[in-house]
Amino acid sequence: MNTQRILEDTLRTARQSMTTPRQAVFDALQHHRSLTMRELVMACAHINRATIYRNVELFEQLGIVTRIPNGWKYRLELGEKFLDHHHHATCHNCGASIALPEDPSLELHLNELASRKNFKLESHQVELLGLCYACQT
Amino acid sequence: MNTQRILEDTLRTARQSMTTPRQAVFDALQHHRSLTMRELVMACAHINRATIYRNVELFEQLGIVTRIPNGWKYRLELGEKFLDHHHHATCHNCGASIALPEDPSLELHLNELASRKNFKLESHQVELLGLCYACQT
DNA sequence: ACAAAATTGCGACATATTTGCAAAAATAAT
DNA sequence: ATTATTTTTGCAAATATGTCGCAATTTTGT
Known part of the structure; x- marks a missing residue:
């Protein structure tokens, strides 16, 4: 099953909408293995920072994204549904x-x-x- | 060997002074098992925030303090010299x-x-x- | 007690993250 | 396909966290 399908199914099952910002966040993480929050915001040009934060949190709860420890900060990676x-x-x-x-x-x-x-x-x-x-x- | 002595020796060996703020940071961590940075700042009333940050960093380098992961944040604990x-x-x-x-x-x-x-x-x-x-x- | 060296407090700055709310977009219903 | 309903977004401001330069203060070594 392709990753796009998994993403859509996961959102639908959780009764969450599929939106442009969510797709952008997902795409950025799929193309870059791992990103800092700052890098993710830059990768999702034109999308509001607050929206990205909210979606990262949602994705984390749904297992779409994982925060991996990196020193005393963290980086973002796709979750175990994908990796x-x-x-x-x-x-x-x-x-x-x-x-x-x-x-x-x-x-x-x-x-x-x-x-x-x-x-x-x-x-x-x-x-x-x-x-x-x-x-x- | 008591903890106070270890603290003083560690500082002296590293050619660092023993000061009131440093003692306060150490005491707070000794009395509370673990603290967030915010809690530590509150526990060390009257001591400047920047000073606390600087001393936590010093203590970490000297092995006096360890940062332990706590969700995507961290907490502070005494290091392996003490625990x-x-x-x-x-x-x-x-x-x-x-x-x-x-x-x-x-x-x-x-x-x-x-x-x-x-x-x-x-x-x-x-x-x-x-x-x-x-x-x- | 004194001079030299180290440390602190302050205030300003930089960056990171969160929040309320009206507007816009997505979904569900007709 | 259009409308009604629900969800999500963008914005702007608030809060949180961390850093910096520098003068004043404290500590250390003599």
């Missing part, structure tokens, strides 16, 4: 955000950690911080 | 930040994940998101 679950490493020299391969055993591990505290796990974030290969010279 | 390394779960109903027990095998796991990508790991953040026990009713 496989994964984590990121942030290079604190060049700032790059590197996608890490899926690791099922890590997921199991976190599930177990949560259940030991009677915590009902719904999602999680892992961020590795250090130096990417290129910056290790 | 054992641990992660947190955030309840997205009541907002509570729950400290999780140390888990050495999780640490190993993350080290391995990093080395598979030739990434030089210096630190990491793990945040579980979901419902705390009290909010699961």
